Amino acid sequence: xxxxxxxxxxxxxxxxxxxxxxxxxxxxxxxxxxxxxxxxxxxxxxxxxxxxxxxxxxxxxxxxxxxxxxxxxxxxxxxxxxxxxxxxxxxxxxxxxxxxxxxxxxxxxxxxxxxxxxxxxxxxxxxxxxxxxxxxxxxxxxxxxxxxxxxxxxx
Numbered sequence: 001x002x003x004x005x006x007x008x009x010x011x012x013x014x015x016x017x018x019x020x021x022x023x024x025x026x027x028x029x030x031x032x033x034x035x036x037x038x039x040x041x042x043x044x045x046x047x048x049x050x051x052x053x054x055x056x057x058x059x060x061x062x063x064x065x066x067x068x069x070x071x072x073x074x075x076x077x078x079x080x081x082x083x084x085x086x087x088x089x090x091x092x093x094x095x096x097x098x099x100x101x102x103x104x105x106x107x108x109x110x111x112x113x114x115x116x117x118x119x120x121x122x123x124x125x126x127x128x129x130x131x132x133x134x135x136x137x138x139x140x141x142x143x144x145x146x147x148x149x150x151x152x153x154x155x
Contacts, residue, residue, distance in 0.1 A: 003093040004121045005138055007130035008044075009051035011086070017048050018057060021067040022075045028066045055089040087142040094119050095131060096139060099154065106151035107132055 020037055021027060031049070035042050049065060052058045057071035067075075074085050090096040098113045099105065105113075107128050114122060114131075122131045135152055139145035145152050 002117070002119055003054035004119065005054070005090070005093060005095070005134050006047035006051045007121065007126075007134060008047035010048070011137060011141060013048040014052055014055075014057065017052055018067060018071050018075050021058065021065065022072060027072070028064065030063050031060070031065055032063070034065060054093050055086070057089075083142045086138065087144045090138060090142060090144055095122070095134065096144060099135070099139065099145065099152065104151065104153045107135075109151070110135075 016038065017034075020034065021029070024037055025034070029037075031042065031045070035045050038045065049058065049060055052071070053060050055070075056068060057074060059066045059068055070085065070089070074082055077085065091100060094117070095110060095114055098117060098119075099110060102109060102113060111122060111128065111131065122128070124130070135145060136147060139152070140147055143155055146155050
């Protein structure tokens with residue numbers, strides 16, 4: 001399966017997840033305890049767990065979740081370093097892998113390229129909106145992308 005930033009995962013959720021994992025559970029717990037501590041439903045927790053795993057910040061298997069060295073570094077770092085860590089991590093997962101290949105694109109071009117790659121994550125009624133939110137929240141925030149009137153460009 002292709003690694004993708006989940007449309008329901010937000011950077012604030014990532015920060016919260018890593019903070020709780022590192023500071024409350026000392027790096028390892030099970031999903032049930034994490035769900036209770038974060039006071040979220042498992043359906044709301046899983047998008048950020050999958051995304052954090054795809055980015056290499058946590059390892060999740062058999063119901064357990066463990067923070068990785070990269071996740072620990074993220075928690076200990078200042079804002080500039082956090083952005084660098086996210087920027088480097090995004091380069092290996094979709095939709096950013098395809099965005100990097102295109103260099104300059106609008107949402108339609110990116111969606112078309114993702115479909116050609118067989119990535120169906122954004123094929124929904126809210127797909128274009130979800131894709132744009134991810135590109136801005138993760139890509140522009142981290143400094144990987146910039147947005148202008150014509151679309152997005154790799155920085």
